Amino acid sequence: MGFRVGIIGAGTMGQVHSRAWRRMPDIELIGVYDIDATRASRIAADSGVTAFSSFEELVNTVDIVDVCVPTPFHAEYAIFALEADKDVVCEKPMGRTLEECDRMIAAAEASGKTLMPAQVLRFFPEFQSTHDLIRKGAIGAPAVVRTHRGGGFPRGVNNWFADFAQSGGVSLDILIHDFDWLRWTLGDVERVYAKTRHTDGIHEDDYVLATLRFKSGAIAHVEGTWMDAAGYYTSIEAAGDNGLIHYDSRETAPLRVARRRHDSSSGAGIHSESPVSADPYYLELRHFVDCLTAGVAPMITPEDGRAAVAIGLAALESSRIGKSVSL
Amino acid sequence: MSRKNEKDKTLSVRIGILSFAHMHAASYAGSLPHIPGATLVGIADEDRDRATRMATQFGTTAYPSYEALLADVDAVVICSENVHHRRLTELAAKAQKHVLCEKPLATTLEDADAMIAICAENGVKLFTAFPCRFHPAYKRLKAATQEGAIGQIIGANTTNQGQCPGGWFIDKKMSGGGAAIDHTVHVTDLLRDMMGAEPVEVYAELTNGMAHSDYDDCALITITFDNGVFATLDASWSRPKSFWTWGNVKIALTGTEGVASMDMFAQNHVVFSDVAERPSLHNWGDNMDLEMIQAFVDAVAGTQDLNAPVSLATGEDGRAAARVALAAYRAAETGQPVTL
Numbered sequence: 001m002g003f004r005v006g007i008i009g010a011g012t013m014g015q016v017h018s019r020a021w022r023r024m025p026d027i028e029l030i031g032v033y034d035i036d037a038t039r040a041s042r043i044a045a046d047s048g049v050t051a052f053s054s055f056e057e058l059v060n061t062v063d064i065v066d067v068c069v070p071t072p073f074h075a076e077y078a079i080f081a082l083e084a085d086k087d088v089v090c091e092k093p094m095g096r097t098l099e100e101c102d103r104m105i106a107a108a109e110a111s112g113k114t115l116m117p118a119q120v121l122r123f124f125p126e127f128q129s130t131h132d133l134i135r136k137g138a139i140g141a142p143a144v145v146r147t148h149r150g151g152g153f154p155r156g157v158n159n160w161f162a163d164f165a166q167s168g169g170v171s172l173d174i175l176i177h178d179f180d181w182l183r184w185t186l187g188d189v190e191r192v193y194a195k196t197r198h199t200d201g202i203h204e205d206d207y208v209l210a211t212l213r214f215k216s217g218a219i220a221h222v223e224g225t226w227m228d229a230a231g232y233y234t235s236i237e238a239a240g241d242n243g244l245i246h247y248d249s250r251e252t253a254p255l256r257v258a259r260r261r262h263d264s265s266s267g268a269g270i271h272s273e274s275p276v277s278a279d280p281y282y283l284e285l286r287h288f289v290d291c292l293t294a295g296v297a298p299m300i301t302p303e304d305g306r307a308a309v310a311i312g313l314a315a316l317e318s319s320r321i322g323k324s325v326s327l
Numbered sequence: 328m329s330r331k332n333e334k335d336k337t338l339s340v341r342i343g344i345l346s347f348a349h350m351h352a353a354s355y356a357g358s359l360p361h362i363p364g365a366t367l368v369g370i371a372d373e374d375r376d377r378a379t380r381m382a383t384q385f386g387t388t389a390y391p392s393y394e395a396l397l398a399d400v401d402a403v404v405i406c407s408e409n410v411h412h413r414r415l416t417e418l419a420a421k422a423q424k425h426v427l428c429e430k431p432l433a434t435t436l437e438d439a440d441a442m443i444a445i446c447a448e449n450g451v452k453l454f455t456a457f458p459c460r461f462h463p464a465y466k467r468l469k470a471a472t473q474e475g476a477i478g479q480i481i482g483a484n485t486t487n488q489g490q491c492p493g494g495w496f497i498d499k500k501m502s503g504g505g506a507a508i509d510h511t512v513h514v515t516d517l518l519r520d521m522m523g524a525e526p527v528e529v530y531a532e533l534t535n536g537m538a539h540s541d542y543d544d545c546a547l548i549t550i551t552f553d554n555g556v557f558a559t560l561d562a563s564w565s566r567p568k569s570f571w572t573w574g575n576v577k578i579a580l581t582g583t584e585g586v587a588s589m590d591m592f593a594q595n596h597v598v599f600s601d602v603a604e605r606p607s608l609h610n611w612g613d614n615m616d617l618e619m620i621q622a623f624v625d626a627v628a629g630t631q632d633l634n635a636p637v638s639l640a641t642g643e644d645g646r647a648a649a650r651v652a653l654a655a656y657r658a659a660e661t662g663q664p665v666t667l
Contacts, residue, residue, distance in 0.1 A: 143536025144545040144563050148484075191662060193530050195549060195557035197481055207482050207581045209559045211532050211547045219532040221547050221561055223484050229585045239545075239565035241537050324530065324662055 002026045003289060006058040008077045009068035010034035010043040011157045013091050017066050018047045020282040027289065033058045039157070059084050064292070066285075067091060070160045071167060075100035078115065082107040087114040089288050093176040093312060094305030096168060101306035108302055116288050116298040117305025121177040122184060123283040125276055126247055130236050131185045133245055140242025142186055142218045147178040150225035151232025153204040162204045170206040170224040171196055171319075172312035178222050179212075180300075180308035185238075186214045188307070193324040194315035197227075210315045249274065340624045341368045343400035345393055345415045346407035347381050348374075348495060349429045351456065351616070355404050356385040358620040365624040371396040397422040402627045404456070404620075405429060408501040409508070413438040420449040427454045427623045431512045431652060432645030434503025439646040446642060452626060455645025457516045459576055459591060460637045461618035468578065468589045469521045470636065478584030480522065483558035485514045489574030491564035497542050505542030507533055507655045510562035512648035513576060515550065516640055519647060524552040526647070530664040531655035537564060548655045549664070571597070572608040 005021050007014050010032050021029045031050035034040035044051035052058035055077065059065055065081035067074055067090040074090050081088045088108075094117040095101040108115035121127050134142055150170065153161070160166045167173040171194065183189060194210035197203070208224040235248040253272040291298040314325040342365055344352055359367040369388035372378035382389035390396035397403065397418060402425035405415045412428050419426045426446060432455045433439035446453035459465055472480060487510040495501035496509060519525065528551040533543040546562040566574050576591040594612035622639045625631040631638070640648075650667060658665040 139567075141536065143534065144547065144561070144565050146561065193532070193549060193664070195482065195551070195559075205583070209482055209484055209549065209557060211530070211549060211559065213532050217534055217536060219534055219536070219545055219547050221484075221559060223559075225581060227481070227581050227586070239537070239563065239567070241539065243567050244565065244570065322528075322664065324664070326662075 006062035014068040139240030192314040352406035453642035477582030511652035529654035
């Protein structure tokens with residue numbers, strides 16, 4: 001049994017997803033819709049699929065709708081697709097507000113169709129493996145966990161990441177990954193305290209230090225940045241009552257290439273890489289399709305997507321009011 | 328140090344160590360032979376066996392009482408359990424001896440204030456043992472930030488994680504707390520010194536998730552400074568027994584124009600020995616304790632370099648750092664930040 005897929009949104013994630021979909025033999029990538037017809041045409045031409053000028057038409061032509069538009073537009077498209085009886089995979093963060101998440105959850109329930117928030121970090125081998133080790137008891141009961149994510153500022157379509165009203169800044173847009181991973185690994189969050197450089201407005205510089213307390217009694221420190229001139233990296237340190245796990249992407253890249261520069265005595269561009277044969281985005285979308293085929297719920301539920309958004313919004317709220325926020 | 332050599336003939340600063348309860352005493356005692364013009368006169372300890380053992384190890388005299396030792400010295404280093412800092416400082420001050428007190432300065436602000444007051448009344452100097460100020464990596468970080476290397480500092484992500492030291496450190500009647508009171512003060516002092524700023528608000532999540540006992544061993548503290556900078560400090564005793572070193576002191580700064588990070592004890596060899604049970608780190612970096620003890624000897628002799636880029640932490644500095652640790656306990660109780 002095959003599925004026909006349509007992608008809404010032809011930005012960075014739309015392109016990443018289109019590459020993954022095209023590698024699946026049981027998937028027919030039908031087309032792409034974007035409010036910017038030129039952008040949709042470009043990605044459609046690259047993928048050999050149709051650029052739709054009407055998202056309604058695209059939705060009605062497919063089985064699966066893949067929502068890859070900026071955050072505040074997720075609910076509108078996801079709900080339209082669910083109401084049209086389509087299964088939906090939706091980019092992270094699930095929504096810009098909890099109210100949007102709730103409406104999406106209600107639409108999924110009413111339709112009986114599947115809605116999976118694309119928390120892709122769960123399919124990154126280093127994060128999956130750390131999760132598995134912790135859950136298997138490698139460090140005993142988790143006590144204090146630290147994560148880092150970030151680098152420079154990401155310039156998206158129309159620079160929408162800079163607009164906190166759309167992206168929610170570092171707290172919502174990139175730390176959503178760690179919030180979901182931490183919750184997946186440690187359980188529900190009880191309270192959040194955070195300091196952020198900004199809580200609203202339009203900024204290309206954001207920096208966040210958040211402290212989470214979990215219902216299990218574990219605590220976590222989460223750092224996120226768009227201000228790291230030294231470059232992007234991620235790290236995890238998890239200490240439990242019987243051990244410690246450490247991961248830092250700067251230390252685990254097995255490949256490093258530096259090209260000699262003849263015009264300067266100093267610093268050539270250094271490229272380091274941590275290649276894995278299975279693309280996490282492919283694994284994520286494959287999981288979604290496999291669940292549809294088997295008629296089971298994906299490992300990432302709509303409630304998981306909402307819970308991660310709730311943590312990110314609590315971080316913003318905490319920083320705004322200068323108090324801890326209980327969930 | 329050539330400056331000191333000239334004075335060797337005339338200057339001899341006589342130092343005593345009151346109590347070896349805190350293991351840093353051994354490092355301080357070991358530093359003194361390397362400082363021209365300074366003499367370790369003796370050791371006094373309520374644990375008489377320990378006094379004898381340490382006196383033998385460091386080639387000095389075990390005194391039968393604190394009072395007897397105080398009669399023979401110009402200054403003392405106090406390395407007792409935290410709760411005894413006040414009593415021993417009062418003894419020393421009344422004997423007109425200068426004091427370098429192990430951190431945390433005190434377990435209550437009342438004690439810290441009393442220590443500062445009695446030293447002032449008796450005209451003796453009171454210093455807090457914050458050797459990290461003297462580490463060259465910190466001095467470079469301080470200089471770089473003051474030169475504007477990363478613009479205006481926005482935030483600091485810091486750690487002073489370690490292994491649980493056990494012993495009296497986990498007896499709250501002796502230590503005043505757990506990991507938070509033990510490991511909050513060093514980095515708090517560095518941030519104050521580096522930025523010339525004062526903490527105004529403290530938040531903390533404390534747990535006993537490592538040992539599940541009656542003391543905190545996991546501590547995530549957030550400190551807001553009066554210059555607007557926010558900092559977090561992981562003061563947890565979260566290094567397992569199998570870890571390859573005791574712990575760390577790390578500061579990662581994010582500024583408007585860049586980032587800077589310091590891993591104070593990164594200058595290590597990794598040693599894999601089939602004799603040991605696990606790999607270990609062997610640090611080849613500078614001995615910051617030696618520099619701090621040198622500064623203390625200079626301060627007692629009145630020969631300190633007033634233009635040095637870093638100076639000994641005073642009693643007030645010790646109080647300011649302890650105040651943050653104490654506020655962390657109050658914040659953890661209420662689940663909300665505490666205003667200082």
